[in-house]
Amino acid sequence: MFPERTSPIGAPRTIVIGDVHGCLDELQDLLRACAIDWSADRVVLVGDLVAKGPDSRGVLQLARERKIEAVLGNHDAKVLTFAPDTSATDESHKSSKQHARVARTLHAADWAYLGGLPLYRDLWEVNAVVVHAGLIAGIPLAHQPRDLIINMRSITPEGEPSKRVEAGVPWGSRWPGPRHVVFGHDAVRGLQQHPFATGIDTGCVYGRALTALILPDHRLVSVPARRTYVAI
Template sequence: MNKALQRSPRVIAIGDVHGCIDELQMLLRQCDYRPGDQVVFLGDLCAKGPDSLSVVKMAREIGAVGVRGNHDFEIIRWHQAIQRGVTPPTTTPSHYDIASSLSPDDVAWLSSLPWYLTSKSLNALFVHAGFVSGIKLKKQNPRLMMNMRSVLPDGTVTSKYFHNWPWARLWQGPELVLFGHDADRGLQEYDNALGLDTGCVYGQRLTACILPERKLVSVPAKREYFKFRRKRF
């Protein structure tokens, strides 16, 4: 599942928002957002933070596009389960609560998010977690595109955080990849890859990249909304 992204006057790619509506509004003001700009969310608009519903509503209102994050995927999955009458688990109710509260238009928009976006005019790709180098885009694994963080020396692709083995170090282009998902590493800057998950929901920052000039803009989180559980290998 892929969609082509047409170039507008500016493209504003935004890292993981996780329901942090106040910070999202601040960031758009800091970016001097104006009608005609194309906002691209890099996945995980929802869950963990204070107001996922407002984030999705705002994304729709400004005509934003985005890619599907692992938490967005879980919310869509739970909405489908609700439609089938499945009882939610008692241990992790947050995705269920969001899924059961979204309007039909919100659900339709969230469900329309593709695994990745392409922009030929910007020579750029947008994805939540990453790509495996050497594999054609159409052959990439959706699960990995939403969850991968590291590629080990033996070629193993994993969602786990291994400090010395970020997947993006292997990406040779020619397209610039903009991605999120990896708050542990924070801002990642490579010649051909740019990681924009700077941990807003964990009390750090929300970050955007304005294209084509590749200008970085960020705002601080108002507070820590969710405790970060670091797992290092």
């Protein structure tokens, strides 16, 4: 006789995925590698869904169709400055050509999805928070500065947040918890595993890998990039 099953087959999972940058093939590879169950799993992208890579619109389409959640990344924000209903030009337009090129491929539903991305996702069910770049300790989530939440990488020796890798130590190494923060945006440093923060930008668009952190188990799953799309 087989024992009667008394517990559910699997607890619901939250799968947080690093910077996709238009790498639709690798996103699908990674979802398969995670044995995604669309009826049970929650999927959250850490932002920078678009730009640099081959199929930004395809990534947005998959995200919409599969009800994948995400937070706003700095490249998503740059593309949004080209939205049809925006007159805002407050962002740096340093790389505006490639962002304008992405903008021209987007349809109304893509703009609605991109324009609706929040700065953070509070995954209370697994005691975690997802942001694109970083958080400043001691400031409530809702009051974190937008520019830093999508751009910061380091804490300087003086304790100030900085966008530059070489300006100091990884911000996550100083994050005191207790909430676990999952973030991307730092492909130079790559995978970061701090006590209360995990960085999962492993540089897929630069030819390295796309990485997922599966919660609540804190299990990492990666798939290799199919090719190098841009130089870092």
